[in-house]
Amino acid sequence: MARDATLRAATSAAVGIDDVAVRFRTKNRDVTALRDVSLDVAMGEFVAIVGPSGCGKSTLLKLVAGLLKPSSGQVRLRDEQVKGPRHDIGYVFQRAALLEWRSARRNILLQAEMRRMPAARARERAAELIAMTGLGGFEDAYPHELSGGMQQRVALCRALLHEPPVLLMDEPFGALDALTREQMNMELNRIWRETGTTVLLVTHSISEAVYLADRVVVMSPRPGTITEIVEVGMGAERDYAQTMGRPEFRDATTHVRGLLGTAAAGD
Ligand SMILES: Nc1ncnc2c1ncn2[C@@H]1O[C@H](COP(=O)(O)OP(=O)(O)OP(=O)(O)O)[C@@H](O)[C@H]1O
Numbered sequence: 001m002a003r004d005a006t007l008r009a010a011t012s013a014a015v016g017i018d019d020v021a022v023r024f025r026t027k028n029r030d031v032t033a034l035r036d037v038s039l040d041v042a043m044g045e046f047v048a049i050v051g052p053s054g055c056g057k058s059t060l061l062k063l064v065a066g067l068l069k070p071s072s073g074q075v076r077l078r079d080e081q082v083k084g085p086r087h088d089i090g091y092v093f094q095r096a097a098l099l100e101w102r103s104a105r106r107n108i109l110l111q112a113e114m115r116r117m118p119a120a121r122a123r124e125r126a127a128e129l130i131a132m133t134g135l136g137g138f139e140d141a142y143p144h145e146l147s148g149g150m151q152q153r154v155a156l157c158r159a160l161l162h163e164p165p166v167l168l169m170d171e172p173f174g175a176l177d178a179l180t181r182e183q184m185n186m187e188l189n190r191i192w193r194e195t196g197t198t199v200l201l202v203t204h205s206i207s208e209a210v211y212l213a214d215r216v217v218v219m220s221p222r223p224g225t226i227t228e229i230v231e232v233g234m235g236a237e238r239d240y241a242q243t244m245g246r247p248e249f250r251d252a253t254t255h256v257r258g259l260l261g262t263a264a265a266g267d
Contacts, residue, residue: 013076014166014198015041015064020073022059032223033059037073039217039226043165046192046199048209050256051219051227057202059224061168064200065089078165087115090159090197094171096151098143104154105130105139111161122161129157132191149180153187160195169201173208185211186240193236206260210252211243218259227259 022034033056041047049057062068063075066086075082077089098107105126112122130139133153143151152172159167173181185208192199192212203209209216216230234248243249 012043012079013040014043014045014078015039015200016076016079017060017063018074018076020063020070020075022056022063022068023071034070035223035225037224037226039229041198041200044196044198045215046201046213047215047217048201048203048213049217049219050203050206050209050260051224052221052260053204054222055219056222056224057219058170061091061170061200061202064166065091065168087162088164088166090162090164090167092152092155092159092167092169092172094174096143096148096155098151098154100143103140103142104135104146104150107143107154108157108161111158115162117162125161125163126157129160132194133157133187147180148176149184152176152184156188156191160191160197163195164197166198166200169199171202171204174204181205181208182240188212189236189238206253206256207244210249210256211238211240216252216256218256230256230259 017037017039020034020037021032024031024033037060039047049060051057059068063070064077064082066077066082066084077086099110102110108126108129109122111117112119112126130136133156135150135153135157138146138150143154146154156172173184176184189212199212201209201212210232213232216232218227218230219225220227230252232248232252234243234246
């Protein structure tokens with residue numbers, strides 16, 4: 001599905017979070033992780049979530065994936081209430097979590113095995129993704145033979161193999177060096193445009209959030225609530241160097257940094 005003006009104008013919600021609260025009860029204490037959180041994410045939209053450590057960002061993604069149930073409120077994925085783990089999402093974590101004894105291609109195909117995808121379609125899709133992420137020539141390499149950036153590309157291919165309409169990313173580039181991270185940001189922007197996938201990205205980097213997203217959700221310290229949703233107001237196609245110099249980029253990063261306060265800002 002190509003990403004175009006029609007897609008950007010689409011109004012149906014890919015993700016709906018309605019007045020959600022999450023409380024964790026452990027033996028020693030009760031923690032309210034999220035409170036009064038409501039958010040609608042349109043099909044094909046890119047939303048970044050930033051906030052201080054422990055404000056409930058990962059908790060929010062787990063709710064959307066159906067790995068966690070809200071204590072109150074509800075979460076919808078493509079107009080259906082999330083009641084348990086969902087298969088129509090892709091998930092990328094900070095660590096690529098690849099199986100050391102499997103090649104890059106076979107790590108990607110793991111997704112197909114778990115979901116019992118037809119083998120021919122899975123191989124075709126894996127080849128497309130390998131080409132799209134620049135992994136061509138490394139299909140048969142094992143994780144220890146790949147750089148951190150390449151391992152994260154493999155994890156991204158694995159998350160996209162079954163063509164999920166919604167991609168959840170939890171601090172996916174946090175362990176990469178600054179240059180590789182920039183490169184991954186540019187690639188993610190291109191992949192998002194090419195696939196039309198809806199993306200929810202948790203990041204500690206304000207510039208990463210603003211460079212990539214249509215909207216940036218800024219959260220308060222725990223119990224996490226939404227402080228403000230900042231519209232970035234730039235088109236989908238974003239040349240890295242040019243975008244950094246745009247007034248919209250500067251305005252949005254300054255605004256988000258102000259909302260977070262310097263102590264909480266990642267960069
Ligand atoms: N399974 C759990 N049991 C008890 N408490 C939990 C559980 N999961 C998360 N918490 C608590 O909920 C709060 C929010 O956690 P969460 O991991 O969502 O924060 P975060 O914003 O993603 O943090 P970080 O930026 O440091 O990754 C934290 O106080 C955490 O200790």
